[in-house]
Amino acid sequence: MVGGGQGAFIGRVHRLAAALDGEFELVCGAFSRMPDNNQHSGALCGLPPERIYADWQQLLESEHRRPADQRMQLLVIATPNHLHVPIAEAALQAGFHVFSEKPAALSLREAQHLARTWRASGRLYGLAHTYLGYPMVWQAREMVREGRLGALRKIHVEYPQGWLGERLEHQDNKQAAWRTDPALAGASGCMADIGTHAFGLAEFISGHRVEALCAALASHAEGRRLDDDGDVLLRTDRGASGTLIASQVCSGEENALKIRLYGDRGALEWQQMEPNSLLHRPYQAPMRILRAGIDQPELCPAAMQRLRLPGGHPEGYLEALGNLYRDFAAAIRRGDQGDVEGVPGMASGLRGMAFIEAVIASQASERKWTSLPDTDPTGA
Amino acid sequence: MVGGGQGAFIGRVHRLAAALDGEFELVCGAFSRMPDNNQHSGALCGLPPERIYADWQQLLESEHRRPADQRMQLLVIATPNHLHVPIAEAALQAGFHVFSEKPAALSLREAQHLARTWRASGRLYGLAHTYLGYPMVWQAREMVREGRLGALRKIHVEYPQGWLGERLEHQDNKQAAWRTDPALAGASGCMADIGTHAFGLAEFISGHRVEALCAALASHAEGRRLDDDGDVLLRTDRGASGTLIASQVCSGEENALKIRLYGDRGALEWQQMEPNSLLHRPYQAPMRILRAGIDQPELCPAAMQRLRLPGGHPEGYLEALGNLYRDFAAAIRRGDQGDVEGVPGMASGLRGMAFIEAVIASQASERKWTSLPDTDPTGA
Amino acid sequence: MVGGGQGAFIGRVHRLAAALDGEFELVCGAFSRMPDNNQHSGALCGLPPERIYADWQQLLESEHRRPADQRMQLLVIATPNHLHVPIAEAALQAGFHVFSEKPAALSLREAQHLARTWRASGRLYGLAHTYLGYPMVWQAREMVREGRLGALRKIHVEYPQGWLGERLEHQDNKQAAWRTDPALAGASGCMADIGTHAFGLAEFISGHRVEALCAALASHAEGRRLDDDGDVLLRTDRGASGTLIASQVCSGEENALKIRLYGDRGALEWQQMEPNSLLHRPYQAPMRILRAGIDQPELCPAAMQRLRLPGGHPEGYLEALGNLYRDFAAAIRRGDQGDVEGVPGMASGLRGMAFIEAVIASQASERKWTSLPDTDPTGA
Amino acid sequence: MVGGGQGAFIGRVHRLAAALDGEFELVCGAFSRMPDNNQHSGALCGLPPERIYADWQQLLESEHRRPADQRMQLLVIATPNHLHVPIAEAALQAGFHVFSEKPAALSLREAQHLARTWRASGRLYGLAHTYLGYPMVWQAREMVREGRLGALRKIHVEYPQGWLGERLEHQDNKQAAWRTDPALAGASGCMADIGTHAFGLAEFISGHRVEALCAALASHAEGRRLDDDGDVLLRTDRGASGTLIASQVCSGEENALKIRLYGDRGALEWQQMEPNSLLHRPYQAPMRILRAGIDQPELCPAAMQRLRLPGGHPEGYLEALGNLYRDFAAAIRRGDQGDVEGVPGMASGLRGMAFIEAVIASQASERKWTSLPDTDPTGA
Incomplete structure (x- = not known):
């Protein structure tokens, strides 16, 4: 996991949801740029010091060097938006699957770049649109x-x-x-x-x-x-x-x-x-x-x-996110490539960016209607 | 009452709401252009045949000729929209107070004309925005x-x-x-x-x-x-x-x-x-x-x-409309002129027409924003 | 109406509900034993002074003496419970229909006496179980x-x-x-x-x-x-x-x-x-x-x-009670005797009293179960 | 865990809730008396074959023989009611903490016996009244x-x-x-x-x-x-x-x-x-x-x-049960004895049995009131 140190909201949520069905185990992290927060957060999660990394670059590099059966499989990105793409691209290129917080990128152009990187990587990519897990x-x-x-x-x-x-x-x-x-x-x-x-x-x-x-x-x-x-x-x-x-x-x-x-x-x-x-x-x-x-x-x-x-036993937000993790685990287990069945992926990410760009353009425009840019994830 | 014959919805509602506090008694009507429906509707309301009129023109004329203490005081207009203004203007000019269904008119221009007629008449005018009686x-x-x-x-x-x-x-x-x-x-x-x-x-x-x-x-x-x-x-x-x-x-x-x-x-x-x-x-x-x-x-x-x-004894739609009737009765009893305190009136009617016109104009326009026309009811 | 002067709750409710469908007109009343309250309440209802009576005895006597087409038809009893039976019996014997607040009586025995009086009278009797009008x-x-x-x-x-x-x-x-x-x-x-x-x-x-x-x-x-x-x-x-x-x-x-x-x-x-x-x-x-x-x-x-x-236009408590009044009016119009179709009557009254007596008896008893006494209204 | 094989409801619930905060790991189980179901259930939970036991007796014995740092710490009892006490007593006597489904026992007498065993054991005992975790x-x-x-x-x-x-x-x-x-x-x-x-x-x-x-x-x-x-x-x-x-x-x-x-x-x-x-x-x-x-x-x-x-992110039943597990983990970590702070324990169990016995006695009795037997857990 990158991000999600003390004071963040969504990092802990991911850890709880991922644990729910016992499909994932947190094995390493770079939780915060503040060394104290980072160490403390990692320790609270029960990580050994050597797998609490100073930053995401070091995390990717070190994990990559570990033997295949002892390294991280899936990287969860729980940082502010501007880091989503740099980290995701580096992780995919290093051979890791990626589960990223939304939005996928800072701009549609950046998301399209990410899409190309992802397709080339053969790795799985998912987006934490938790509500689609309900x-x-x-x-x-x-x-x-x-x-x-x-x-x-x-x-x-x-x-x-x-x-x-x-x-x-x-x-x-x-x-x-x-x-x-x-x-x-x-x-x-x-x-x-x-x-x-x-x-x-x-x-x-x-x-x-x-x-x-x-x-x-x-x-x-x-x-x-x-x-x-x-x-x-x-x-x-x-x-x-x-x-x-x-x-x-x-x-x-x-x-x-x-x-x-x-x-x-x-x-x-x-x-x-x-x-x-x-x-x-x-x-x-x-x-x-x-x-x-x-x-x-x-x-x-x-x-x-x-x-x-059964009915009448309320399930909530963590269970919804847990469903995305469960589906992600199944895809990894099956050795799938590309999209993760049941989990919003690159297509959702591109659509989300297209929406944001259209909204911004519309706000700046005096015209009533603004079209959404095309986002075909299989396009150039 | 004009309109509100069998098959109509709102006429009966007005009669029930007006009856609730015993402030008004239905004394005459022109309920439908179909003679049978008209006679039948009037009879159901317990009106004598001579005060069930063939049309609203005859109603206004005949009621106007009756001695002051035996004539209708308030005309309720429960017709389709296109008749709201012709009837309201004739009634105000004949000296009757008017309580009209919304919208006030077919167009803002028509509503402005009505507003001038109303101000000249010295009579009371109210609009049946029932929800404002809750x-x-x-x-x-x-x-x-x-x-x-x-x-x-x-x-x-x-x-x-x-x-x-x-x-x-x-x-x-x-x-x-x-x-x-x-x-x-x-x-x-x-x-x-x-x-x-x-x-x-x-x-x-x-x-x-x-x-x-x-x-x-x-x-x-x-x-x-x-x-x-x-x-x-x-x-x-x-x-x-x-x-x-x-x-x-x-x-x-x-x-x-x-x-x-x-x-x-x-x-x-x-x-x-x-x-x-x-x-x-x-x-x-x-x-x-x-x-x-x-x-x-x-x-x-x-x-x-x-x-x-008291609390827990639900009051509903008829009571809300009844509140408008009660306020109208109080204004008549006090001899008020112009606006009816507590009841939406000409200003609301003009605003409503301005809204409709702006909506229609906006729909036809490619520009994002359409201003509402000015509707100052005291204006020319 | 007997009872229901200023400060009472249910009297005004009856007047509003009875007015709703225009089936009944309040023609006389004995609203309170306090002369001032009584006169004031009657005047607020628009009654002429001669039909605001000092007490229910005088009301029944005077109304009975009026010509048949000018006298009260239905007596509404909106007093505290101890007067329900004395007034209802006197009214039924004087030939008036009765619509009484619940409970019917102070005791099952008193209610049974009332039931016999009612059956002998050939008049209609209803009980204001408003909730059964919904x-x-x-x-x-x-x-x-x-x-x-x-x-x-x-x-x-x-x-x-x-x-x-x-x-x-x-x-x-x-x-x-x-x-x-x-x-x-x-x-x-x-x-x-x-x-x-x-x-x-x-x-x-x-x-x-x-x-x-x-x-x-x-x-x-x-x-x-x-x-x-x-x-x-x-x-x-x-x-x-x-x-x-x-x-x-x-x-x-x-x-x-x-x-x-x-x-x-x-x-x-x-x-x-x-x-x-x-x-x-x-x-x-x-x-x-x-x-x-x-x-x-x-x-x-x-x-x-x-x-x-139509749906979405909430109807409430007054409408429910109004339904009982409407059914009562229909029964009077048809010349029915005995029970009022659609309105809780003597059978309900007797059951209610049986319930009260059983509850009181059970409270005083150390035994778990207490049977309800028989209340067949056609019984001796 | 004892009980909770395929087809059971509550066993899986316990596993999910215990996993939520990562405080507990399932290390062994005797899930069903049917060998197939038992093996299959254990395998689904990812247990090694040697820690899927044929019955609870074997589970207690084998776990007890393991080195202290490699043995089960807490036994979860998710069986039908008649086994709650036999298993709990054996587990407490073998030095394990116990978290049992309710009711604590088949009878108040049996629960009192369990209470004595528990007090003598110095071990922790909790009861899965999940709703008290909300x-x-x-x-x-x-x-x-x-x-x-x-x-x-x-x-x-x-x-x-x-x-x-x-x-x-x-x-x-x-x-x-x-x-x-x-x-x-x-x-x-x-x-x-x-x-x-x-x-x-x-x-x-x-x-x-x-x-x-x-x-x-x-x-x-x-x-x-x-x-x-x-x-x-x-x-x-x-x-x-x-x-x-x-x-x-x-x-x-x-x-x-x-x-x-x-x-x-x-x-x-x-x-x-x-x-x-x-x-x-x-x-x-x-x-x-x-x-x-x-x-x-x-x-x-x-x-x-x-x-x-944060507000608006619904938490539900699993989170409530997870709270009991979290409190149980904290008590184990602190080395507490007796009651588990925050978790219903023996006192609740005894009260529950007293309630059941009183209800059964009351049903059989013709008297209105039945007292609850005394359940002071510190009593003899």
Whole structure:
């Protein structure tokens, strides 16, 4: 693991989720550029001192030198955004599989470079879009695929948070600091951090591709250098319209990712904060609530495989991320190359970057609609 | 009452709501152009045959000729949109007070003409924005006014319905028929019918005025002549941003008007389908649920006056509309002129028309932002 | 109307509900034993002074002397419990129909006497079990009847309130005062006031008759003379078991009447505070939410007839009571005798009294089970 | 681990939860009496063949013979009830710590014997009352302790499930089979299996001890040999009253453990299926919703320590059980003896058995109240 030292949020989350099914063992890390934090973090994880590395370069080099059966297999990248690509490329080239935090890169161009490196490497690459590990997200996707909603007309996705209502970046809050710094986070703050989750969820469940959008971004906290909020109109390649809302200044909201999809035969609604329920509104029939659980009726195999417990035993965020790790482990075990079945990968990463770039371009434009750039991962 | 014969929805609603507090008695009507329906509807309401009129012209003329203490005082207009202004103007000029269904007119220009007629008449004019009669809407407005949310940053209002998912206008459904006919409904379908409610609610609670918007309208049901759906970005005169969603093709949705307002000190959320709760998210403190009821803590006088029952005895839509009637009765009794205190009036009507026109203009435009036309009701 | 002067709760509720559909007009009243309150209350209702009577005896006498087409038709009894029977009997004997607040009487014996008077009178008698006017309660009953739940196994009904957590009866609160005074309320406080509602609801929906119970009553507010709380085990004549909870000291609860019924083929859940939803749990299939509304799928005729609005336009408590008034009006119009179709009547009253007596007896007993006394209203 | 082979539910749950924080590693097991299942289960867990034992006796013996630093430290007992005590006693006597599924024993007498064995052993003993690992349960308990509810008046706890609505024990369902067999489950089915959870939760949060109860048990599925349902009236040592409902035949219910506590200054409500919210109803103030999350306001240290994620990232059942494992690990690391801080232990086990015995006695009795036997774990 690179990144994820004390004071970071997501590093520990990865360690918990990876441990859940016993598929992965943390064997080495470069957790922080601060030597004390780095050592301390590694020790807390029970690592021997020789595998707590000063930086990611040293980590890759040293692990690479170890005998094949004693070296790290998968590198988890849990750093601020600007390091995602440099580390990922170096790791892939050194022969390691990579599981990276999102967004994949700082720019679409950088992501495309990464894509080429990845394809050349023959290694596996996955992106930590945790929400795509939730069983009921797979259930929703399957119901759309089966035509249970008919033709999709509307997609409304929203991701309100409230934690950046004030300028925490001036209050020694590390997470706020890098997320609002263009050099570390990239051209977008909120949209890159959580808008991409909302976007990815919408495309994943609907199977549509957003082809154009119209964005209004804002920095509500005075003096903030990146967007902390944005509202976006969407138009998909198959005729659906809708909205995407992402914000970090919605007072009192926690992590309220929610999606609604309306088709001419029915509708679905799912909320991340209550992830074990999926609301289904069949056309002209009473609403039904599908529930997560290995004993629950009507769930599709893809949802079932991502559940561990019977109905009424709530599974949550760590289990969702754990599902991505489980699928990653299976792909490694099978000796797969390229995409990791069940885990968002390079295609998602490129789409996410295309979304961010389109949002930024739209915000700068006086025209209503901005097309998303093409991101075919098999392209040049 | 004009309109509201058998087969109509809103006429009966007005009669029930007006009866609730015993402030008004239905004394005459022209309910339908079909003589049978008209006579039948009037008889069901217990009217004597001589006060069931063939049309609204005859109603105004005949009532006007009756002795002052035996004539109708207030005319309720419950017709399709294209008749709102002709009837309202004739009634005001004949000396009657008017309570009209929304939207006020077919166009802003027509509404401005009505406004001049109204000011000259010295009569009272109210608009049936029923949702502004809900007690917790007044509570929300008061909390915003008091600064409980701090500076408003975001306003998200939505009004999804699902009843027009198919072309009911081809299935002998009267309500669908006129609402999707430009000659009867005006230049907009969904936005005029329910978008105006959402818009009016947002301006009422927030105290902000929307100054520009960006709209994407759609007619999802094939061949429909007016919009049945739309997503709108909003920008207010005081720096808030947000979205307005209105749709009649959201399968399974009933009448799900909902508003959220986020300020730097807290947030509010209210849903029409569960109108007796108001969610309050103070900044960095647990969410609270304010509840309707004459015995409930913390409610402001404006909310209290609009309640009839103690907490836990649900009040609903008829009570909300009844509140508008009660306020109208009080204004008549006091001999007020012009605006009806507590009831949306000409200013709301003009704003609603400005919204519709801006939405239509935005839809036709390739530019991102369209300003709302000025609607100062005291202007020329 | 007798009772319901200023300071009372239920009198005004009756007036609003009776007005809703325009079926009844308040023509006379004896609202309070305090002359000032009485006159004032009557004047507020718009009554002429000569029909505001000093007491119920005078009301009955004077109304009886009026010409048949100018006299009151239906007497509404909205007094404390101890007057229900004396007034009802005098009114029935004077030839008036009676709509009485519950409980029907102070004791089962008194209720049986009333039943005999009623049968001899040929007049209509109804009991204001408002909750039995809710459309979704009828829907639930119909679904049980149709066998949608299979054989009922469990009935859990509860009615927690919190308003009597302190001794308001010592703080000049009229409603608290009579409800906690055995001379005015009878042998039970909470169980007579709201326990009977819960009991009646359970028997109404289930179609079962409670045959034995085990009660633990309490007076949690120190020094209170009647029960303010109680928990009861139930056993029905058809093999179901369950619980009934009623309390007035559950801090923070408003009026949270709720019932759940479980059968071997499914279950239902309904809550009075959100009365427009009915949860249906079919056996081994996802939960469904049936919604109130004249346009909603799957509702039975009995539910439909008790609705006024399409889905998503919430109807509440006044509408529920209005339904009882509407059914009462229809029965008067048809010239019915005896029971009022659609309105709880003497049979319910007797069952309610049997419940209260059994609860009191059980509380005093050391034996686990106490049978409910027989209440056949056609018996001697 | 003993028990928990393929087809069992709880064994896998223990393995996942123990892995979550990386505190424990599964080193050996006797998963099933069927050799194939046993071998297969152990192999799936990645155990070497020599540490997959044929039975628990062999497991204890062999592990005991291993060098101290290479042997199992903690034995997890995940068998049917009748083996809990024999295995626990043998393990404690062999010097191992024990973490046992509930109930602790088949009878209070057997549990008392175990308690003596445990005290003599100097080893740690914990009971898998998973629900007592939920952070918001600790929050609730702390708020009661701090007097936020004032004097507790009412406790209502319920645990409805629906999975045993039919006689699955005749359909080759292992879990149903042993739970309904008196020889394997003990004198009670439902009350031992889930009633004890509800009971333990009520005593844990309230700090009261139930001193008497009145139970009505039932076997709704025809021919079932143990109770599958029961309703219980409760009375505590400090004057609170209430109810406990546990059932396995409530169609459509999953695992709906819920508790409500009402005091004279406020109330709390918590539901296991939505474990990250705690409803707080302060007396005469709006309801508040406290939310789980390491960044959430107002949480007590005991709740905070049991959380891993910020608000809005749902934690669930595995995390709750993981908290018990984490506390167990800390106690082992500190070298504690006797009780495991933060984990329900022998005292809970004895109380649970006292509850079961009282329930069984009450069911057999015609008297209303049955006292709970004394269970002082320090007694003879």
